[in-house]
Amino acid sequence: MQITFTLMDEADARAIGAWRYEGEYAVYNGANNDEALSEMLDRHSPYYAARDERGALVGYFCFGTSAAITGSAEPGIYSEDRSILIGLALRPDLTGKGLGLAFVNAGLAFGAEHFAPTAFRLFVMTFNQRAIRVYERAGFQHVGVVMQHSPHGDRPFLEMRRAG
Numbered sequence: 001m002q003i004t005f006t007l008m009d010e011a012d013a014r015a016i017g018a019w020r021y022e023g024e025y026a027v028y029n030g031a032n033n034d035e036a037l038s039e040m041l042d043r044h045s046p047y048y049a050a051r052d053e054r055g056a057l058v059g060y061f062c063f064g065t066s067a068a069i070t071g072s073a074e075p076g077i078y079s080e081d082r083s084i085l086i087g088l089a090l091r092p093d094l095t096g097k098g099l100g101l102a103f104v105n106a107g108l109a110f111g112a113e114h115f116a117p118t119a120f121r122l123f124v125m126t127f128n129q130r131a132i133r134v135y136e137r138a139g140f141q142h143v144g145v146v147m148q149h150s151p152h153g154d155r156p157f158l159e160m161r162r163a164g
Contacts, residue, residue, distance in 0.1 A: 001052055001099055003106035005061065008047035012057055013040040016049075021092045024127060027155075028089065039066055044075035050107065059090040061107040063115060069123045069148045069157050083119040083164070084111060100134035108138065108162075117164035123148075123157040135160050 017032030017040075030036060040047045045064030052058045064077035067087030077084060090103050108120060124131050126145060140160035148155045 001058070001102050001106075003050050003052065003058070003103060003110075005048040005050055005107070005110045007043070008040050008049050008060065010037065010041065012049040012060075013037050013047070015057055016040070016060055016089070019089070019092050021095070025092075025095070027125065030089075042066065042075050045077060048107075048110070050103070057091065058094055059088065059103060061111065062087040063111055067122065069146065077115060078117065079121070081119070082117055083121050083161070084115055084117040085121045085123075086111060087122065096130065100131070101137050104134055104138045112164055119161055119164050121159065121161045123159055126156045126158050132158060132160075138162065 014032060014037065017030040017036055019030055020026070021028050040062075045062065045066035047060055047062040047066060049057055050059040050061060063084050063086055065075050065085065067085040079085065086107070088104065088107055090100060111117065111120065120140075121143075122135065122140065123146065124135065139162040141162065143159040143161050146157050146159055148157055
């Protein structure tokens with residue numbers, strides 16, 4: 001799969017907000033409201049639409065504080081050590097089809113070229129072994145487990161890191 005990235009626009013953000021994952025993955029279903037739209041269009045911690053060779057929207061990557069699992073005062077891209085936090089999603093109908101590693105590697109190559117971080121970091125829910133295996137194959141290593149406290153309850157996330 002050949003992936004290209006463009007800054008998120010409103011149409012892409014609305015389409016992504018309407019995506020629906022099945023079963024336990026439904027926790028990743030996006031919100032389709034003004035707050036979510038505003039976050040996806042904020043250029044201080046940018047979201048990028050990912051398209052395949054036909055131009056179809058297949059996922060997204062975000063870089064910086066927009067990928068944090070806890071609130072952040074100011075949107076931004078780099079952490080103190082010039083590492084970058086990333087978030088990503090593959091369109092629901094494309095998951096589980098063996099496309100994850102190519103998708104992740106395309107986003108990391110894009111991020112390295114545009115931001116030149118010292119490292120990439122991400123948080124993934126600990127139940128999501130499918131994604132964790134893809135991240136491991138992409139060179140990420142386990143850092144530790146962090147609890148996210150939210151109105152939906154406490155959720156454990158695995159923090160992972162790899163060199164930039």
